Amino acid sequence: MRASSAMLFKINTIKMKFARTIFAGLLVLLCQQINAQDHSKQHTESWTSARPDGHAPISVMGDHYHHKGEFMVSYRFMFMNMEGLYRGDAAISNLQGHQAGYMVTPLKMPMNMHMLGVMYAPTDKITLMAMFNYLQNDMDLQMRMPTGMTRTFSTASSGLSDVKLGFLYKLLNRNKQSLHALVNLSIPTGSLEAKAATPMSGGKQLQLPYPMQLGSGTYDADLGLTYLGQATHYSWGTQLKGTYRFGTNTYGYRMGNAYQLNSWFAVKTTPWLSVSARVEGQVTTGIIGRNANLNPMMVTTADVANSGRKLVNTALGFNLYAFKGNLKNLRLGAEYVYPVYQFVTGVQLKQKESFVIGLQYSL
Incomplete structure (x- = not known):
């Protein structure tokens, strides 16, 4: 074995x-x-953000930079739902999850995230970034008794997540094409102390499993490259990004690294509207180490053997852009994301649809 x-x-x-x-x-x-x-x-024209498709679909972070002296604030809201158990690339029942040796299995986990971003360009080459997130996690679970009877219950956690600080560095911008690098440092401000009382705890507050915590507990780095291209009525882009985690947190584990490859295509239908299609591949590795406070046989989400996944998402979205008037440089973006393939390690919840909507305003 x-x-x-x-x-x-x-x-x-x-x-x-x-x-x-x-x-x-x-x-x-x-x-x-x-x-x-x-x-x-x-050709001598530069890629420009002054059009509705001048920004990537709203789900893509770090997609564009700014000119010297420009400042941008943004707000995004994301809803993501996870529901139903998967083993590998196949759906299984909660009964099968219990038969794998777990007293408790999750039923679903909706998550809401509020994201506030700030960008400022001290030079034409460098754009500074900061991102602040507020998470709301809810999970419904099923407990199976020795008699075969089942009982459902819920847990929840909410609060500020890890803060990200970083910068974008412009490498090229000619011939309506652009290439820039992304470097972010994630600071472990999110709590690892989320607790809840469960039917097994006898009313005592116990530490919740890994997916319900609000941060990673480690200093992490995001490194990425983004390529952008434009034509008169359409644009395209590709972003490769990796999240690398270092050391272990105070509970003796670290979350897995994550790798993303995004490619999108957008059509500028009017000076104020663009529509987009996007494909995303994700690979997340498993958790290293374990939290000794968690019983891995109690619930699937407390077992590090049930961590890590591969995912392919598809997405459709739009951007609205105010190119003149009192609201000039205000953008509204929205995107609906749906997974078409996923493979999970062990037994995990299946990722389902997500939705992102956001506002961006440049000064």
Whole structure:
């Protein structure tokens, strides 16, 4: 059994290294293409954000930079729902989850997130960023008695999550194409102390499992590259981003690294409206270490063996842009996201639809 686990870990490591190599190769080719077009001197126009599709779909963070002296504030609201159990890439019943050895299995987990962002460009090359998040998590669970009877109950957590501080660095902006880098530092301001009373605790407040906590408890880095292109009536973009976690938190674990590849296409239908389609691939690795306060056999969400997933999302959205008048430079964006493929490690809730809406205002 140990040999099999070691072999599986080795295979997954090889796959991850291969994926990173492919992504890096694609980005190198992309840079070469842009440089070749730069030297051709056939076009001199720069990519611009002063159009409805000048920003990516609202779900994509760190997609654009600003000119020297510009300032932007933004607010986003995201709703995400998780419901029904998955093992690997197949749905299973809660009964099967109990038969896997767990007294409690989750039924669903809706999450609301409020995001406040600030951007300021001290130079044409550098745009500073800060992001503050407020989370509201709810989870419905099912407990199975030795008699076979079941009972449902709920837990909840809410509060400020980890603060992100960072910057964007403009690498290229010529021929209606742009490339910039993203560097963020996540500061562990989110609490790991979310607690609730459950039917098993006898009225005592117990620490909630990993998905219900508000932060990672570690200093994390976001590193990314974003390529943008524009034509007269449409635009496109690709963003590759990784979240890397360092050390362990005060409870002896760290959340898994996360890797995202986003590609989108947008059509500018009028000077004030664009519609977009997006495809996103996500890979999240499993939790390292474990919280000794959690009983991994009590509930699936307390077992680190049930962490890590691969996901492919599709999304449709729109951007509204005030290009003149008293509301000039105000944007409203919205996007509906739906997963078309997912593979989870162990037994986990299935990710379902999510919805993001946001306002952005530049000065």
